[in-house]
Amino acid sequence: MAVQVDEFRPGEHFGKLLGPRNVDARIKKCSVHEEGLPSVSAHFLYPAFKKGKPSVPELVKMLMREITGFCATKQQRRKAKQEDAESAYDSRAVEDLADWAKDLFIKTKESSKRSGEGGELLLYVFIEHYLKAPLVLSKMRLKTSPSMPVYGADGVHAMWDEKGKRLTMFFGESKLHKTFAGAMADAAESIGWLANNTDARMDNELQLTTGHIDLDGFPPALEEYLLRYLHPYDTEEGNRRSDRFAILIGYDYNVYERLVTSSPDDAEEEFIELYRKSLSQKLRTAQTHLQEHGVSLASVDLFFLPLPGVQEFRDAFNRELHG
Incomplete structure (x- = not known):
């Protein structure tokens, strides 16, 4: 079926599932060029600076606009837009869908460490x-109660590998901790269970994705073919599937405190210099924890996000979400 799949242009269909967003205005990347670093797909991120300070409040506001896409199916969103298009002035269907999505999040008290849903978002x-890999399974919409936590991967994404002519799956794991090492240790343990199919965890993720996959607009024959990649034992496509693990590590970074006396014009450059110096050790820490749990660096995509305070981020997210 390889020729027929090419005719369906699966890469284009996956691309259509990705919407525009303003991430680059709120999140910046730090590049690192140092010999001897572990070879890994890594994104060294940080909140954009504004007047010499990290713009965490603005980042939280940006996340509010991502909630509907994180929780609702593409079909739900498409139908809401179509319904609103019939009205010259109102967008109530889209607003109702956004309210429904917000209600899926756990309501926590100030300073509670219980919820990591801001990190998942x-x-x-x-x-x-x-990574240009759209979400194909939202765990949030499967919740039967807002107080119910999400188990397994924090989200399942997919893309078509044009070079390898196969489906690539991305299983997400986000950890927001006070320390980098603590977050990395917990993330590596969780990913290790999934990567090694401990207690059939990968099988369960694939089964759940098969039953709820979100490929709105895909030709039925193409969707049927792609689902063959999710059968772990019965298909040749299942043997060829590429599995990757996307890990977000958010952690307290006290360097921000040192910038209080810096001029607004110099603060970001000073931050980048200190941040860059810390990354070599952090990459090696990540490699050590992942190897301890049988996970190869070659199979992961790392996102590092140092924050002025993880708990402050949680509190700001909860306030913006629930008022």
């Missing part, structure tokens, strides 16, 4: 924006 944005 960040990771969704990063995978779509940087």
Whole structure:
């Protein structure tokens, strides 16, 4: 069926599932060129600076606009837009869908460390924006109660590998901790269970994705073919599927405190210099934890996000979400 698949142009269909967003205005990337670093797909991110300070409040506001896409299916969003197109002035269907999506998030008290859903939303944005892999399974919409946590991968994304002519799956894991090492250790353990199919965890993820895959607008024959990649035992396509693990590590970074006395014009450059110096050790820490759990660096996409305070980010996210 390879020739027929090419005729369907699966890469174009996956591309249509990706929407425009303003990530580059809120998140910046730091490049690193140092010999001897572990070879890995890594994105060294940080909140954009504004008047000499990291613009975390603006980042949180940007995330509010991503909630509907994170929770609702493409079909739900498309139908809401079509319904609103019939009205010259109102967009109530889209607004109602956004309210429904917000209600899926866990309501937590100030300073609660319980919810990591802000990190899950960040990771969704990063995978779509940087890896160009659209979300094909939202765990949020499968929740039966807002207080119910999400189990397994934080989100499942997919893209078509044009070079390898196969489906590539991305399983997300986000950890927001006070320390980088603590976040990385927890993430590596979770990804290790999935990568090694401990207690059939990968099988469960594939089965769940098969039942709820979100490929709106795909020709039925193409969708049927792509689903063959999700059968772990019964198909040749299942043997050829590429599995990757996208990991977001958010952590407290005290360098921000040192910038209080810096001029607004110099603060970001000073931050980048110190951030860049810290990355070699952090990459090696990541490699150590992943290897301890049987996960190869070659199979992961890392996103590092140092924050002035992880708990402050959680609190700001919760306030903006629930008022």
